[in-house]
Amino acid sequence: MHELSIAISIVDTVIKQAEAASANHVSEVNLDIGLYSGIEFQSLEFSLGVAAKDTILEKTAFRINRVEPVAECPSCHHLYTPDRVFSHCPECNKPGIRLIRGTELQIKSLLVEQNE
Amino acid sequence: MCETCGCGQGSIPVKITRPGEPEANEHHHEPHSHGHHHDHDHSHDHDHPHDHDHSHDHDHSHDHDHSRQRLIRVEEDILSKNNLLASRNSGYFEAKGVVALNLMSSPGSGKTTLLELTIKALEGKRPVAVIEGDQQTLNDAERIDQAGAPVVQVNTGNGCHLDAEMIRLAVDKLELQERSVLFIENVGNLVCPSLFELGEKHRVVIISVTEGEDKPLKYPTMFEHADTCIINKTDLLPYVDFDTELVRKYALSVNPHLRIMELSAKTGDGMEPWIQWILDLKP
Ligand SMILES: Nc1nc2c(ncn2[C@@H]2O[C@H](COP(=O)(O)OP(=O)(O)O)[C@@H](O)[C@H]2O)c(=O)[nH]1
Ligand SMILES: [Mg+2]
Ligand SMILES: [Zn+2]
Ligand SMILES: [Zn+2]
Numbered sequence: 357m358h359e360l361s362i363a364i365s366i367v368d369t370v371i372k373q374a375e376a377a378s379a380n381h382v383s384e385v386n387l388d389i390g391l392y393s394g395i396e397f398q399s400l401e402f403s404l405g406v407a408a409k410d411t412i413l414e415k416t417a418f419r420i421n422r423v424e425p426v427a428e429c430p431s432c433h434h435l436y437t438p439d440r441v442f443s444h445c446p447e448c449n450k451p452g453i454r455l456i457r458g459t460e461l462q463i464k465s466l467l468v469e470q471n472e
Numbered sequence: 473m474c475e476t477c478g479c480g481q482g483s484i485p486v487k488i489t490r491p492g493e494p495e496a497n498e499h500h501h502e503p504h505s506h507g508h509h510h511d512h513d514h515s516h517d518h519d520h521p522h523d524h525d526h527s528h529d530h531d532h533s534h535d536h537d538h539s540r541q542r543l544i545r546v547e548e549d550i551l552s553k554n555n556l557l558a559s560r561n562s563g564y565f566e567a568k569g570v571v572a573l574n575l576m577s578s579p580g581s582g583k584t585t586l587l588e589l590t591i592k593a594l595e596g597k598r599p600v601a602v603i604e605g606d607q608q609t610l611n612d613a614e615r616i617d618q619a620g621a622p623v624v625q626v627n628t629g630n631g632c633h634l635d636a637e638m639i640r641l642a643v644d645k646l647e648l649q650e651r652s653v654l655f656i657e658n659v660g661n662l663v664c665p666s667l668f669e670l671g672e673k674h675r676v677v678i679i680s681v682t683e684g685e686d687k688p689l690k691y692p693t694m695f696e697h698a699d700t701c702i703i704n705k706t707d708l709l710p711y712v713d714f715d716t717e718l719v720r721k722y723a724l725s726v727n728p729h730l731r732i733m734e735l736s737a738k739t740g741d742g743m744e745p746w747i748q749w750i751l752d753l754k755p
Contacts, residue, residue: 358664
């Protein structure tokens, strides 16, 4: 259920940004969410609907870009798509996993409508 | 700072109480007014030199007469507010010479029992304080109070984790002594607490031998973000089908740097390395 707290946080941040930009309407919010961020996507989508209700984001489209994980081998710096566990570098076979992508939880951008 | 705790939405307020206090003082977070009067003190200058490989050129030809569309780059981490408050907490702890430990587990793994025994073992050796997190009840705080440590209970209502703001409010009610160890018992849950930093120096995940060996594989985020893992209830090993070597292997496969200790919080077997580790902690 932390997806709800995350969704509320997203909605609050977006509203602040939209107000700072004197936007009339926010048509789109683009989010980067890593597949290894600990977020359940369905639950986040549902929670965004709940959090946006009765706010200026009620009609906003939340677009979630699911970021695939990328690991870098700590030993040989080879980049690869990791398995979550038992991860050995496919290049040098040393154990250990350092994710350089896939844990994102980020508001990338908003598409807003402004007065001319 | 209600954004990250999820309270308000469910209408059950967060409560912060010391045992023996007549009334829990309800902390009504300003109930999600969604941004209208937050102070916005951190300026976002968005001149990051990233290469934005996906260009959003949204030139849909809507017929909005007097308005035009504009893309605003935000690039803000969703957890950044909590992280900012967490680093304030950790700065405060550092200044006071306090080491904070964040204890996380499924419900019933033995966090409170371990704390009771730890408080007794540290008596006269190092000052301790405890923040107890639970959705409801003062039960755990009362157990800690009985064990003899200053304690504050945070009831999160329907919130499933503690956040940095709750810790700040709880710390206000504790008179933390210099050089003390602050134990924070998080809400029983292996998912959400791993995402919310509190300002702790170490993260301790506890599993018990009555749980499945595959917990580290099922909840990898928790084990990745922890630095210490306690395998508790080893007194039950003769009665349960639990392969300690297997759970070690799984845990280390998720996080090769994990410090693993086996003990029984009931009998006290195996407590020495844990206590010694705590005594050696530097702020
Ligand atoms: N046999 C055994 N039981 C334990 C041990 N540690 C805790 N328990 C029991 O497990 C139950 C849950 O413990 P508690 O400390 O409340 O768990 P928490 O929810 O993680 O705080 C209680 O009935 C404890 O007595 C242990 O080392 N051995
Ligand atoms: Mg407990
Ligand atoms: Zn949750
Ligand atoms: Zn390698």
